[in-house]
Amino acid sequence: MALSRFLTQLALASSALAVPLWVRDNNTSPGIKWGSCDFESANLGPIECGTLAVPLDYTDAASGEKLTLSLIKSPARSNGTTSKSILFNFGGPGYEAIHTLNSAADLLHLGLGKTLTFSCFDNATERALAMGKYPIEPVDSYENALADTYANMQALTNVCNEHNKGSENPKFLGTAFVARDLMSVVDALGEDGLLRFWGLSYGSLLGATVAAMFPSRMDRVVLDGVVNAPNYYHRFGIDVDQLLSADAAFRSILSQCIEAGPAKCALASINSTAADLEATLLGAAAKYGKLPIAAGSTVINSRLVKELLFIVIKYPGDVANAAVHISNLVTGTNLTEVAAYYNKLSGDIATGNDDAFYGIKCGDTIPRAESLNDVLPDAERMMETSELFGPGIASIVTQCASWPWAAKELYGGPFKGIRTRTPVLLFGNTYDPVTPLASAKNMSAAFEGSVAVEQHGFGHATISQLSNCTMQVMQAYWADGTLPAEGTVCEPNTPLFR
């Protein structure tokens, strides 16, 4: 089900947000009108599409105004022990889903459609112009870059405010309302009134929120690629702890590369230790920073090099090819192909409507800044936690600093001592550069009886690498709520370079 109160897209800089969500069931769902879908899907197999009217404003029972959610359902394939629905939210829309969950790919292109849209501009041209005019500058790009970005984001916020003048819509965006939408779907399904939810990335934040708001109605909740909810609601910059494992991820990938050798990882022919290789790659970034090079229509500069490295550690599925291109960056060969590779990867993780990011994330952010000083501690936190990538990403703390709207309902916690009907199951990868294992452990501490499983591998969320162990843990939980032992560590099936 493509849930439509919101949709978000986070640029490379950001961690996690997004949207699509669908129902998997074999149920006739009395409150929901199911029919055929008006789009083709090779990947999804048999699907049905449906709509459900939900309150536009849950805080105003009298208004009676409705919002139409678009739902997609996919019948349960096996003879699973449950015939009840599972609601999914796979974060995205992005590369992770497109490349690892084929079945999710088509959903990601549905968009907001006819429901509640949010935009800051008249059209895509205007949006592109504004993105050029009000850039987010890496903190380390020049001396005043963070202050510039702060002012740019204020101006952009003013543009957005002007565009939405008189509209109430921005206030109806927010995770608490989406959590209520989930429960409206549960009610409409007419099953047992309990939620079975599986959320990745931003979906984990949604899952933590719905579980905290409706603990007694949680039958199964799986959170993977976990966002620290207190940080998300109470600080600037999505999750100030998001980069906790980013440097370790990068360094560990380099070690694995050296270990795998040049036949499996092209970068291993450049240097013979991970530390030397790191110095070479950072040196290359610095070199293109001093002397950028135009490769076709793309400028290769230090920002591009760092972004490429970051995309690869976040989505390591194509790491062997990436290593070839990164080697070419080091030697300065085949740069046109490197640029094309970079453009392909960054195109895959981008989506059309960036504004929705503001709509939901900024509406959910509780504090507001009066000046640059108010966001500095959060920028510093990100730079401290990742010396390699923090400076490139920390400027996002300015994005919501002076947002003019607040979500009509905000659920900011407390995220502690929450006793769900069935305990929550969480997953975190050892080397996830945007949703660290530490955040899975932090959120596990909030939910009584929950267990955080470590997948000892790379990339954003456990879907980055296949692990039979993770799948077994998952299956046992869905089947009868069985939780693994505290401290369970799952190995991926194969090494990263093979």
Ligand SMILES: *[C@@H]1O[C@H](CO)[C@@H](O)[C@H](O)[C@H]1NC(C)=O
């Ligand atoms: C659900 O429906 C599909 C197709 O209609 C069928 O193949 C499948 O066996 C059903 N699953 C359950 C759990 O009843």
Ligand SMILES: *[C@@H]1O[C@H](CO)[C@@H](O)[C@H](O)[C@H]1NC(C)=O
């Ligand atoms: C169907 O369920 C039975 C009993 O739970 C199980 O042994 C069998 O492997 C299942 N088949 C499939 C295709 O999942």
Ligand SMILES: *[C@@H]1O[C@H](CO)[C@@H](O)[C@H](O)[C@H]1NC(C)=O
């Ligand atoms: C986009 O919006 C601007 C400002 O309203 C307008 O001038 C322009 O014609 C629009 N362009 C397209 C392609 O619709």
Ligand SMILES: *[C@@H]1O[C@H](CO)[C@@H](O)[C@H](O)[C@H]1NC(C)=O
């Ligand atoms: C690592 O490789 C780079 C590029 O070939 C080279 O300049 C550098 O000297 C190497 N480092 C060591 C310690 O060999």
Ligand SMILES: *[C@@H]1O[C@H](CO)[C@@H](O)[C@H](O)[C@H]1NC(C)=O
């Ligand atoms: C450059 O690209 C061409 C065409 O893909 C390839 O044949 C060649 O080996 C590449 N050179 C290097 C140094 O990777």
Ligand SMILES: *[C@@H]1O[C@H](CO)[C@@H](O)[C@H](O)[C@H]1NC(C)=O
């Ligand atoms: C979880 O993270 C929040 C926000 O950083 C922090 O306040 C809280 O103490 C952490 N909880 C645990 C159990 O570490």
Ligand SMILES: *[C@@H]1O[C@H](CO)[C@@H](O)[C@H](O)[C@H]1NC(C)=O
């Ligand atoms: C994972 O499970 C598949 C299917 O059961 C099996 O073929 C494969 O050998 C398993 N891999 C590992 C590493 O256990």
